[in-house]
Amino acid sequence: MATGAAANRSSGLEMSVLIIEAGRTEGQYWRDLWRYRELFFFFAWRDMLVRYKQTVVGISWSLIRPLLTMAVLTFVFGKLGKMPSGGAPYPLLVFCGMLPWLFFSTAIMESGNSLVSNSNMISKVYFPRLTITASTVMTSLVDFLISSVFLAGMMIWYRVMPPPGVVLLPFFVLLVFAASLGAGVWIAALMVKYRDFRFIVPFIVQFGLYISPVGFQSSVVPERYRLIYALNPMVGIIDGFRWCLLGASSSIYAPGIAIAAIGVLILLLSGIWYFRRTERTFADVI
């Protein structure tokens, strides 16, 4: 059935024809998503404004958290565990790994809750729901950028020059963004129906910190397990970040990156598919 915004001009106003029926076609949705693109920024802006309201140190929290985590991980893995750093200062190694990890973990926590915490809006007004979830990932990206500036400062302090591979960094940023969005939309959509995920997500985040090479290099994993280890897409992403920023001191495992890229793509596409499939009943279930 033809669905669409057949535009014809009448009395100076843009006339649009909207057809609503069961199993609304996809075309309309993506057009709407474009039409509501400003709302996406408004949500991100709102979350940013609200995030540190009534906190004493405000936006500094986006630095304190990674700094303290870095200190602990450096102490545990570097000092106590005596893990190899491949020549780079250990705190730098940890911070490079934490940058994508913290982005990913905050993004999935916040976006997982995004639909449920905006349930009032969802049951009262129409807009493509993807905007809410995507905007929370966007908000986490801002924290990520603030931490990145700090990392740049740290690199100057340790006099570490990024290798030429740094030009590939945007690719890995894109990859971690896609991974966060993919996991975020999955969890957000599942959370609407199964609040169980409220408990599962913190568990994933806690667990993930140890099974991803955040506090150590993935090269400490024995060669024969590398391929299995790479099935966690964060492994490829974190390796990529280190390779781009610290260069030769960090080894790169090419198949790992490829697996991560493919995995992220699957995660994102399937996430959007599931989100779209369940979105039409959000207002009924939430």
Add this chain to the structure above:
Amino acid sequence: MLMSSRMSSSSPDNAIVIEGLGKRYEIGRNRASNDGLRHAIEEAIRAPLAWAKRRRDEKRRSTEFWALRGVSLNIKEGEVVGIVGRNGAGKSTLLKVLSRITEPTEGRIRINGRIASLLEVGTGFHQELTGRENIFLNGAILGMTRAEIIRKFDEIVAFSEVEEFLDTPVKHYSSGMYVRLAFAVAAHLDPEILIVDEVLAVGDTGFQKKCLGKMGSFAQSGRTVLFVSHNVDAVRSLCQRAVWVKDGRIQKDGEVGEVIDSYQSSFSVDHALSCTSPNCRLTITKVTLRDESERECSVFAPGDNLTVEVSYTAEERIQRPIIALGVQGVNGACFTSNMLLDGHRPEYIEGEGRILCTFRAIPLLPQDYSIKLRVQAANSAEVIIPYQDVAFFSVAGDLAEYGYRGEFLRFARHSTPVVVPYVWRLPDGTTAAVSLSRSAEIAECIGPRNGGLT
């Protein structure tokens, strides 16, 4: 394909064409996943083992419920249509489907023109943000572009009358200010088709008039309005046409006066009740519900006075009859006025007459109710008129106005209906009074949105 060819032949001046619309809910399944935290913990513990079993159980438990079925409606461009119906008749579902909040299960709607719907005032307002920030946020949520909001900003502020508090977080606003600001944003949406739900039930009378005026001018400018309200007078004065929705179907559609009359008369049992016993002949000719100003009424606000007027014809004198009235909610009896207990019985009734009973400040949550009546003879053994429904009414209103602000407010329909005024005394020394009464003293105590704890 057949359908689409028919659609295209429909005349171009139809703003909204609804064909065979239906919306089905599966009740059991909804409930299973929506029971809050305790349930979630339970689920989280049991989930790995019980997953398969639960899914099976859910399937068995879930029952289908058609909130709307076979609704067809044509609304012409420039028409102002009121939609009336009792709570749960399907009005809200219809609006939700029209506003694309939820998808229909069957049928099809064709909308010609830019549509905006206003199901709630202040959707998406954030307590921590200032008035200014909320204007932008709310505007964007309602579908305005940033440029549009900037253009209309001054108008919105002027309409809301909150200029001086524009940079104060809205959590410090009084409920009146909050509603004014929220409506101001919504009132400056500029669609060709506007869908409004119960918006006028909020705010003080002065502001309600202003909102009605705004809606009226909107309608007069030739735009299409779909207006859902419990306020029958507002529907009468704003609309030319009304649609009465009952049990998910269109019961009546036509000229506003006609539809509203038959809708209102559905609130009283129209057939006269006659005595079943041969040795006394009593007929209850009519039971009418009236509001404070003595007008016939079927929708009351929480805290209103409700008068039940029972008209009767007693063909022979009945000595000291015992009359009992009961207010019955969907979940059971709420309260009664029973002469058997209070003892205020008439000496006798004879011929035509009326007995009135006023329930003062009904402490009822917005739900549907019925009035039950029983008449017994003097010796109280013989029942002249057995206990039965004689009239129906709804309670409607925005609980936020009464200081309610809980997370589960939208489930107030499932609560026990009677709210006796109560006061919380919290460990930190704050007290909070809660009441469905409109008395000034309580209102002051509950006061502004966040000043409930005084």
